[in-house]
Amino acid sequence: MVTESPRPGANLSVAKTSSSANILAITTPALQFPVQLQTATGVSAGVQPIAAGTAVVTLGNLAGNPTPASGNELVLNLTQP
Numbered sequence: 001m002v003t004e005s006p007r008p009g010a011n012l013s014v015a016k017t018s019s020s021a022n023i024l025a026i027t028t029p030a031l032q033f034p035v036q037l038q039t040a041t042g043v044s045a046g047v048q049p050i051a052a053g054t055a056v057v058t059l060g061n062l063a064g065n066p067t068p069a070s071g072n073e074l075v076l077n078l079t080q081p
Contacts, residue, residue, distance in 0.1 A: 006035045015060035016045060024048070024055035024076060031059060052080050 006012060012033035018024045027046035034043075047057065059072045 008035060010035055011063055014062055017058050017060075018047070019056040019058070020053060021050075023051050023053040023078060024057070025050055026057070047076075049078050052078050054078070 012035060013030050014033075015029060016026055016031050017029075018026050025048040027048050028044070031043060031045050045057070054075065054077050057074045057076065061067055
């Protein structure tokens with residue numbers, strides 16, 4: 001298997017949305033993946049819980065790529081502390 005890094009200057013940013021903004025707010029609307037994967041320290045996705053309930057966070061597509069069949073949604077069940 002050959003592993004390659006993205007080309008320098010590649011835009012590896014995707015939008016993220018919440019299905020229920022009254023339950024979970026998105027605080028950083030884009031998710032930026034680093035181009036230099038071997039030095040990546042992680043990717044942060046800012047969200048803010050608002051109320052108890054269920055929200056689905058959906059990641060958009062990378063520019064020029066098709067919508068994935070699965071794996072682009074995260075279901076969050078929030079409860080009161």
